[in-house]
Amino acid sequence: MTADRNTSRASATPPRGFPPQEFEQRLAAAQAQMRAQRLDALLLSTEPEVRYFSGFHSQFWESPTRPWFLIVPLEGKPVAVIPEIGLSGMAATWLDDIRTWPAPRPEDDGISLLAETITALSRRYGRLGVPMGHETFLRLPLQDFQKLSTRLAALEIIDCAPLIRQLRFIKSPAEIARIHHICDLASAAFENLPQRMHSGQSEREICQDFRMDLLRRGADNSPYLISGSGPDGYDNIIMGPSDRIIEQGDVLIIDTGTTFDGYFCDFDRNFAFGKVSDLTRRAYDTVYRATDAGFAAARPGATLRDIWVAMWNILEAGGALGNDVGRMGHGLGMQLTEGPSVTDRDDTPLRPGAVLTLEPGMTYAPGKQMVHEENIIITENGARLLSRRASPELPIIS
Template sequence: MINRINAVRKLLNKAALDAIVVINPGNRLYLSGFTGTSGILFIDARRAILLTDFRYREQAAAQAPDYEIITFTGLFTEKLLEFITPSKSYRLACEGDYITYKQFIAIKESLQDITVHPVNEFVEALRLVKDNTEINKIGRAVKIADDAFANILPLIKPGVSEIELALELEFFMRRAGAEKAAFTFIVASGTRSSMPHGVASEKLIKPGELLTMDFGAVYQGYHSDITRTVLIGTSTAKQSEIYRIVLEAQIAALAAVRSGIKASEVDKAARDIIASYGYGENFGHSTGHGLGLNIHENPRLAAKDETILLPGMVVTIEPGIYIPDWGGVRIEDTVVVEENGCQILTRSPKMNLMEIF
């Protein structure tokens, strides 16, 4: 972790800041390796300190060997004053895009003789590009989700509820080594599949319905994200057409991913195809997003995101078409940006609308 600590120090120096307090759990894990639920990092030019409580003293020492471990009770700001010399010229950064306004005011009032400076996406900027260890963990999370999809296919049949399928997906992934589900699973059938975030309900699956499943696993802190749409029975011409359009858009977006391209250009590659078939208004979300220690990270593959993609960024590609009172189709893979393209981590089949009998 020492390289990551030093990277933070370089950012602090560049921004003319003296130190930073890190509260965001994802950033705390990234910078320290500490997985406990109670912990605050303090990093300046000389020291890297992990403040925690008595419960996590031994765990913190084992997981964060590059940090001084200090246990405390009460307000953490009182502890900070033990190793910060109060001065109006002292600039302490806090995560303005994570803490609430109430928390910020509390910190500022507790440290009245110190300038508290909110920063946005400070540590997150370091997390944009994943190293090989991170990519391997994401790959393992993707593999667990792929295996869960293969396991669930024989269980999809008329009369089974959406929530039963969601539970089986989660049970399988936990048995396969996942720490937890990556998010609340979307399992939406029939007309409910027109809802991009139609979480699993008690609805029973019926013959002739589209079924969209969006799920993922967490492995050693890192997330995966996959969406597949299948059909119960034999597809109609329109169902096959919509699926073919979404697949064409997804393949085009995958082909657009490479180092040096803007995130918005990947979005455009998918969006232009869907619009060309007259379904532009039925594709209302971004084409994808970054992921890692959080299920949604930067960059956003959206029309207004001008982020330049770099090798090692991990993003999803997930265009969709959603038609009210009819249904919807989404196809999603997780990929790693490379110099001249991308590595597709997701292996579950998608080339045809899978008909489940």
């Protein structure tokens, strides 16, 4: 890796929440894009988008009972249309136009109020942006969206998913500080893990202890913590942790998406217990060097395809039989995985402020995978690590 590699610890714990200026900047950037795309307003209904523009950060989204809406107009501040139960929480944000209804009310769960609010907005283009593309969904019943569409028949509904993705792909310094902080906490927990685990434990026991260590260090939550293991390798990286007992000769992968103040880290570490084969050691070395190659390729003006090609060239030369994951990295921030994806088909250009995962992986023998992941930020001078770099050699737990 280049001199921009950063293995230092993050600075002091960032303050929670953002000042109004942060949201004003996000809003101004959105409204500039809205003018360029001739949109009168955006209608948002999912937690990350609502939080991105309002700062409303609540665990209450875990309940599927009530829908929540945020309208971003072409002029002025966003308007919240939410259940009454959320009034005091939303009032604590920078927003001042908050409209409520007594939810749950299945016969009209905010749809009339939402339609009235949108209809009353000044109209220049007759177009309403709603995220409808890849990696988006509407957090309301389909029949309610159909009712809303009928009420808004005078407006053309346009997919604004690319607009939102472009905005969120580039992080502010305050967002980067949060991601760096949680990467630092997870890095420290991973570095401490070899002293806390041993053969004879189950994957579940090891991961439970790892999660508790993360929480003690100051993480808010570890909603994504998976593992896989097997003799001299593993064949699955999206299940687990299971009750499988780790034995001598096993390889264990642990991958975590852990949060601080609503922002994720997402990276993994591999461990071997006792003696492993030279083939497995070489596979680890290959994915490690592929990560280096991806890091070197990650610079302003390069594309995600450039990163993919750089990593795949190393994997292929290292004997990769294939990669069935579908991508080798992705955006990262308020969600565990954000767009875009590091694939050989994505020509999204990199810009300073983009946060990515580098995740080269390969099948190195039938039924055996090796995957490695780090988190990086794109700067004016190239890439910089947010996670602390893994060991260059496969760690052996005696």
